Amino acid sequence: MSRSILTTIGFALSLIISGLGAMSQAQAGGAYGPDTCKIGYVWREAYPGDHTCVTPDQRARAALDNRQAGNRVSATDRTYGSRTCRPGYVWREAYDGDTTCVTPEQRARVKYDNARANGRYQ
Numbered sequence: 145m146s147r148s149i150l151t152t153i154g155f156a157l158s159l160i161i162s163g164l165g166a167m168s169q170a171q172a173g174g175a176y177g178p179d180t181c182k183i184g185y186v187w188r189e190a191y192p193g194d195h196t197c198v199t200p201d202q203r204a205r206a207a208l209d210n211r212q213a214g215n216r217v218s219a220t221d222r223t224y225g226s227r228t229c230r231p232g233y234v235w236r237e238a239y240d241g242d243t244t245c246v247t248p249e250q251r252a253r254v255k256y257d258n259a260r261a262n263g264r265y266q
Contacts (some may be wrong), residue, residue: 173265185264188257190238197264198257205253209246210234216245 180263181187181197188198190206198206218228229235229245236244238254246254 156181180266213244
């Protein structure tokens with residue numbers, strides 16, 4: 145075979161191999177497997193293993209809410225047990241059993257993000 149044909153075959157094979165590699169990564173979801181977020185989104189990390197894709201601002205908000213959690217629980221009201229929120233706060237409900245106290249607006253945002261989670265993965 146001539147050198148140009150071998151070069152062409154080599155080039156074609158390299159394209160096929162690189163395409164197969166890209167295909168397997170896409171099937172896995174990307175660098176972080178099926179939990180890889182689309183560009184512009186990051187894991188919320190409201191709780192260990194929370195890979196819900198949200199905006200960076202919402203991840204920062206979840207971290208702030210987690211840090212402030214103890215300050216938002218009522219010291220005297222036990223209507224809903226020891227995790228009863230102070231007036232003006234409600235349970236976040238990022239997952240079943242999430243009793244982190246947040247503003248009603250933030251709980252609505254968490255619900256919004258949870259409902260859109262599947263469309264935010266690669």
